[in-house]
Amino acid sequence: MTIHKGVMREELMELSPEELYREYMEKQVNFGRAALAVDQRRSQNRLHLPAEEADVANAGPNQRIIIGPELGFNIHNLHVFTSGRAGGSERFHTHGDALKYYIKGAGFEQIGDETFEVKVGDFCHVPANIWHGTQNPNPEPLVFLAAQQFPGTYRQVATPFIRLEYPDAPPEVKDLSLEELGKLDPRDLYLRYLEEQMEFGKVALEMQRRREQKRLHVPAEEAPLMEWGPGRHHIMSPELGFDIYSFHLFMEHVAAGTEQGLARTSGDAVRYYLAGRGEEIIGDQRFEVKAGDFICVPAGSRHETRNPHAEPLRFLCWQQIPGTYLQVHVPDLPVD
DSSP, X not given: OBOXXXXXXXXXXXXOHHHHHHHHHHHHHHHHHHHHHHHHHHTTOBOEEOHHHHOGGGOOSSXXXXXXXXXXXXXXXXXXXXXXXOTTEEEXXXXXXXXXXXXXXXXXXXXXXXXXXXXXXXXXXXXXXXXXEEEEOSSSOEEEEEEEEOTTOOOXXXXXXXXXXXXXXXXXXXXXXXXXXXXXXXXXXXXHHHHHHHHHHHHHHHHHHHHTTOBOEEOGGGOOTTTOOSEEEEEEOGGGTBOOOXXXXXXXXXXXXXXXXXXXXXXXEEEEEXXXXXXXXXXXXXXXXXXXXXXXXXXXXXXXXXXXXXXXXXXXXXXXXXXXXXXXXXXXXXXX
């Protein structure tokens, strides 16, 4: 692995603590300046990318960003792009969590010590920091649509606090509304918080146990996107045995005639529309969407999906896993 300006990992190991700190700060400042420029682009707050601009159907083997902060989308945890390998090529590397959906050609994914034959309609999960490569021995390009943890962000690992016995019983509350919780004194609010965190932590530990299955591949036959009925259908997520932390992948089928969708908030999300037409309401903005379009839903935005049309609306969604945190870079920079 090569570090910027030719500094090798072995050379870094030889640095004194003071030298390593200086090297860290120099690189951190440079990274921080670039991160601030990317963050400035986020302020454009783009939300919608029409199919005509995305042009996924004509994606080639070279990487092309579809949704990302550098393009003006207010997203932090992940970005979405098309990429692939030309005929007879391969490439190996590592990065953060990634989910791939194959849209053209066929080939192989080598992920760690495992190799999977992939084709159109398949999905693969590449866990963070795993050496992997896409190989294409065929003459035609192998192309995929990928969502990947944004470079420079961190994989979030649950560290729940759980006790076998509670030192103090938490106070009973009518409900968990801010109004009711606001009536508690500081000690009681802490105990209530601790109780809810421990209950969440128990479920989070079971999710962690299921991650140990380390599933990586979903063949197209197991994900019949155009056959699934109304509702949400998970494809890759920790509860299904995938060792992923940053985001999960599901397909949603919004039935024809859905005049009022479920209004909600979530973490960072990107939607890719597979079939049908509909309406997306994000905050106070409304967008007409159709097959081939993309929508970026920034974390914490109130959003709703409606389908007043006669045919179902189907979309793939890469969404930050509930309970994880929006990752915002906070560089330490000298004052100009």
